[in-house]
Amino acid sequence: MPSISKKGTKMPESPIRKLVPYAEKAKKEGVEVIHLNIGQPDIKTPQxxxxxxxxxxxxxxxxxxxxxxxxxxxxxxxxxxxxxxxxxxxxxxxxxxxxxxxxxxxxxxxxxxxxxxxxxxxxxxxxxxxxxxxxxxxxxxxxxxxxxxxxxxxxxxxxxxxxxxxxxxxxxxxxxxxxxxxxxxxxxxxxxxxxxxxxxxxxxxxxxxxxxxxxxxxxxxxxxxxxxxxxxxxxxxxxxxxxxxxxxxxxxxxxxxxxxxxxxxxxxxxxxxxxxxxxxLETPQSYFEDVKKEYVSRRNLLIAELEKIEGIKIGYPQGAFYCIAELPISNSDHFAQWLLEEFRVDGETVMVAPAAGFYASKGLGKNQIRIAYVLEKDSLKRAVHILKEALKIYKDQ
CATH class of the missing domain: 3.40.640.10 (Type I PLP-dependent aspartate aminotransferase-like (Major domain))
Incomplete structure (x- = not known):
């Protein structure tokens, strides 16, 4: 069998996209997946x-x-x-x-x-x-x-x-x-x-x-x-x-x-x-002011809801639309996959990005996730509720 390049073998998987097959399988089973894993805004593109x-x-x-x-x-x-x-x-x-x-x-x-x-x-x-x-x-x-x-x-x-x-x-x-x-x-x-x-x-x-x-x-x-x-x-x-x-x-x-x-x-x-x-480039400044207000509102809601979860630690975002949360677990890769494969609340689950892939130092970020607050506030609130309920029963690896 022809060999694959060493460079290709070393190429890291995307922590944002590698769980997609599990999310797709869940969706085919009728589960609604709330995506906190990817920075795809739901804001409308300027007309x-x-x-x-x-x-x-x-x-x-x-x-x-x-x-x-x-x-x-x-x-x-x-x-x-x-x-x-x-x-x-x-x-x-x-x-x-x-x-x-x-x-x-x-x-x-x-x-x-x-x-x-x-x-x-x-x-x-x-x-x-x-x-x-x-x-x-x-x-x-x-x-x-x-x-x-x-x-x-x-x-x-x-x-x-x-x-x-x-x-x-x-x-x-x-x-x-x-x-x-x-x-x-x-x-x-x-x-x-x-x-x-x-x-x-x-x-x-x-x-x-x-x-x-x-x-x-x-x-x-x-x-x-x-x-x-x-x-x-x-x-x-x-x-x-x-x-x-x-x-x-x-x-x-x-x-x-x-x-x-x-x-x-x-x-x-x-x-x-x-x-x-x-x-x-002709987009008026008012567009950005409205978008910023929306992201601030989403950030504030996300942080307030996350702070209700016992044992969590949160980085406070000053820009962009991402947040790193440290969870009371040891392996966020396993946790993220488990959410998609096994955990449901009223037919819904949540997809997060395990944070180890955002580090080069081995061992760092294994108990952290990245959350993209690019969804409207009701979805964010439901997603954090799902995380809270999941952490109550998750058996740490």
Whole structure:
């Protein structure tokens, strides 16, 4: 039998998607599964984006440029200017989702066995992209007891080696909802410049910050022209996950020139999706204000309901729409599967994301889950009730 690559064997399963077969089986049995496992908002996509595709007059669905439509990139630059991020269309490379932007960034800065430092827990696919490219993830642990705040800078300094090519953060954070302060961005930027490495910031949740807090981009930090790289996407901002349009933003010309070679190899980002994404940039600010109010309301309800469960510990989200909860169990993978296979309340169960897959350090996160509060409040309340009842009878593994 032909052998599978070592790289493929090492490729981690998605903690978010690996339980899908169990969920599908439960649904076929008539069980209603409440999905807390995936960041698919139920917020409506702006009508202006949908109409742009519906009403377009294309007669040939052509390739776009490998770097993306110039018209879209110019409008993106105007969007960033409104957020005090001053870039040009030439500083932007349109990608097939934020995932491809991240892949291009890693491929452009690091070779096999090079290292990327990432505060953990982190978006699980960071592990996947690094594995695919033979890059070693070097984790810096942030802890739920500190609400996942940036670890002391000394912890980063200890980990920098000649093979370190960059630091990668998600701001606001997936899976924690943590929002980096301006001072933390300044400290990380200082490390990047001191050691002449890149600072990559995944900023796809930029709009979703709460309690009066403001997002501060690494590209707002002075002196980061050569070291700063932003990964972005329309997926969460406009509830357009299926569009698969993102971008890579940097003033480092050599990095963008390199990333463009990766982009040329995949030809071009999807044309219809760029049309929708360009139109979405006309979405009024009131849309985001309404969405933020809804997410704050959902977050507050979720936290209040979770706090009623004995023995639980919760990270308090300041942005995005995720929460890490530490449960009084030892194996959240088993618990999550058990929920789907065996546990029901009035014909319903809940699907969560086991959190171990959001860590690189072995053994961490095994008693934690990630909850995405992207559902309306009644569903969230029912889901937490199911979790509470499940924990009463679950036999720990």
């Amino acid at each position: 202006i984006a949908l109409d742009a595709v519906k009403n377009n007059t294309l007669s040939v669905l052509e390739y776009s440029n490998s770097e993306g439509s110039e018209a879209y990139r110019k409008k993106l630059a105007s969007y960033y200017a409104k957020h005090d991020i001053h870039v040009t269309a030439q500083d932007i490379l349109v990608t097939t989702g934020g995932s491809e932007a991240l892949s291009f960034a890693l491929g452009s800065i690091a070779d096999s066995n090079d290292e990327i430092i990432i505060p953990e827990p982190f978006y699980a696919n960071y592990n996947g992209f690094a594995t695919a490219m033979g890059i070693n993830v070097i984790p810096v642990v942030s802890r739920i007891d500190d609400n996942f705040a940036l670890p002391p800078i000394e912890e980063f300094e200890k980990l920098v080696t000649p093979r370190t090519k960059g630091i990668l953060i998600c701001n606001p954070g997936n899976p924690t909802g943590y929002l980096y302060t301006r001072e933390e961005i300044e400290k990380l930027s200082a490390i990047a410049k001191k050691h002449d490495i890149f600072l990559i910031s995944d900023e796809v949740y930029r709009e979703f910050t709460y309690d009066g807090k403001k997002h501060f981009s690494i590209l707002q930090q002075p002196g980061m022209e050569e070291h700063g790289v932003v990964v972005d996407s329309v997926s969460k901002r406009y509830s357009m996950c299926g569009a698969r349009i993102g971008c890579l933003v940097s003033k480092n010309k050599e990095l963008l020139k390199t990333a463009l070679k990766f982009a040329q190899a995949r030809l071009s980002p999807p044309t219809y999706a760029q049309i929708a994404s360009e139109a979405a």
